[in-house]
Amino acid sequence: MTDDDDGIESTTSRCLSYLPKLEDTYSLWYKRRYMIVQREEKSAGFYNMRECLEISILSMDRSILQSLIDEARQSYKEAERKVVSVFSADTGSKWKLMTSRPKRPLSSIILEPGIKELLINDARDFLSSRKWYADRGIPFRRGYLLYGPPGTGKTSMIQSIAGELGLNVYIVTLSRAGMDDSSLNELISNMPNQCIALMEDIDAAITGVARDLSEPVAAEPPFLAGGSSDEKAAIAKALHNEGKRNDSQSRLSLSGLLNALDGIGAQEGRILFATTNNYQVLDPALCRPGRMDLHVEFKLASRYQAESLYKCFYMPEGPDDAADEHVDEGYESKRDSIDSDEPDSEPQSPSVSEDMPLLLLSPSASQQVTEAPRPPPFKTLQPGQRKPALPNQFLSHREALTLATRFSEAIPEGEMSMASLQGYLMRYKSRPREAVADAIAWVKKERAAKKDQK
Structure with missing residues (x-):
């Protein structure tokens, strides 16, 4: 069964084959008609086998069979487009x-x-x-x-x-x-x-x-001359x-x-x-x-490509936050409230519970706990997902652009392939700041490795 009646569209695909499992019989209903489908191999001469597909429908209308085949073909093509x-x-x-x-x-x-x-x-x-x-x-x-x-x-x-x-x-x-x-x-x-x-x-x-396969082949290569038998x-x-x-x-x-x-x-x-x-x-x-x-x-990666690849990895989703200074990610408000000695209306850190008597803590310990920045709550992690390091979370668009520029400046022009840059960033997929900080050391390591291979 072929699909050669769809004009130009059919030229981009090979012929479709509808193949149930061999030697099994399938019974099903299609548009309120009882149908049996069976595929088997039959002998067609010496050492030759011919496959046969039998579709039996209990109906007086032959168009039901054509409707079934057209529907299956359309479903296949819709899946193929993706x-x-x-x-x-x-x-x-x-x-x-x-x-x-x-x-x-x-x-x-x-x-x-x-x-x-x-x-x-x-x-x-x-x-x-x-x-x-x-x-x-x-x-x-x-x-x-x-x-x-x-x-x-x-x-x-x-x-x-x-x-x-x-x-x-x-x-x-x-x-x-x-x-x-x-x-x-x-x-x-x-x-x-x-x-x-x-x-x-x-x-x-x-x-x-x-x-040219017709070229004569030398009877004895030159490097064999002068050697022992x-x-x-x-x-x-x-x-x-x-x-x-x-x-x-x-x-x-x-x-x-x-x-x-x-x-x-x-x-x-x-x-x-x-x-x-x-x-x-x-x-x-x-x-x-x-x-x-x-x-x-296709040349080795330029600084433009390195910067674009970094943006592809770490640029935050959503509209550009033009007013980043008004966005409170949890750090500034916490630091301001701590430095100004104003009461904090948000829940305390789990390390210092409201029911815990503060007199049990030494002055130095309480000072250390008070001065430590309190992280904002983490997003729910999927099973097996590693918890990102605290300082590398909540990149704004402005910071991502700045880090992308710094990353491109650390990558030499026309020395690294895009595949190697992608492999490097994959190791830091949840740590964008560390990716920038370690880029220079990685470049030195790659250069040394290439030098050893020569």
């Missing part, structure tokens, strides 16, 4: 649903100004220009190459774009075992008319891809085994990859995203317009 489905290929070159992830809003992606807008606007313009491409005889394809260091937000940006455009993601793994030119062409041709094809870390994936035999055997393993893993040629991207049999309507950490090693033939039309660099 997530991004990610597909990967199995060993038989068939697309299988790998996972479904919630759509990620563009506001959660923090990049330099203009990059998000450039990508999303260009992709939207492409999807709405099918007739423009057809009138001019241009293949209806668009390719994007996102390059930069790891952890700079390339994959996150692709996930967000997929959610904004309502497209599913199909991951093409070029280094998959058994991948060759024909299987790659089959995979790409089996994609829906509108989707995102993702080739991650394409620089690493095509390292072992041969540009035993050494030559051992090294030659190791190279032979390595070549066999690489051949079993991937037999994809660069010409096969290029033909799959923009050859005569290449799929149209899809958006290709390729990511790389090493832009310089890519073959110029792969990067030319028509295959990778737009190249966008």
Whole structure:
């Protein structure tokens, strides 16, 4: 049963399958009609099995069955609109649903100004220009190459774009075992008319891809010359085994990859995203317009990104409190009442009960208790949630902006990835002030770690 009667909308999704459990019979009522559903496998020749789905409805009106299928299809599509489905290929070159992830809003992606807008606007313009491409005889394809260091937000940006455009993601793994030119062409041709094809870390994936498989192979590598016969035999055997393993893993040629991207049999309507950490090693033939039309660099975090990320973590919800000086969070009123010796009308701290005789306390002890600031009542914590430290609670908008500026000043320009900054702030998710105070020490530690790796 397919859903090919919904026009353009159906091109973004694969065909639906309604599959109850095998060998079980389900009895239910649908619109006051008794219905039985059963799915089973039947023999269809030697070594072949055919699945059969039987739906029996006690009714004189055949439209009841069509109504059931339409209702199930609509429910599936409504649930699909809330997530991004990610597909990967199995060993038989068939697309299988790998996972479904919630759509990620563009506001959660923090990049330099203009990059998000450039990508999303260009992709939207492409999807709405099918007739423009057809009138001019241009293949209806668009390719994007996102390059930069790891952890700079390339994959996150692709996930967000997929959610904004309502497209599913199909991951093409070029280094998959058994991948060759024909299987790659089959995979790409089996994609829906509108989707995102993702080739991650394409620089690493095509390292072992041969540009011309017909090139002769040297009988003896130069570094074997001059060695003993035993050494030559051992090294030659190791190279032979390595070549066999690489051949079993991937037999994809660069010409096969290029033909799959923009050859005569290449799929149209899809958006290709390729990511790389090493832009310089890519073959110029792969990067030319028509295959990778737009190249966008993702750099290491700037101070602007560090400040924006801090705001994303700690900025209070709700409207901006322009008059922060009039907001009493509990500290100032307590300090004023203590310093002015005026009676405190609020309940006493649990450490000094009203029923406790004050004469039992020594003067020094009573002075210490009186001078200690009394914390405001904490909000109810969820099970397993750690109680935040007292000095880091109740951030106002003004203080959050100040701390964000101080945090960005502690982060060097273009040295840390956004992933590392996010990992650091995750350790201080309920301690915004400590995150700023410890930032300089963390930067020194990261620099030392990078120096040791070199």
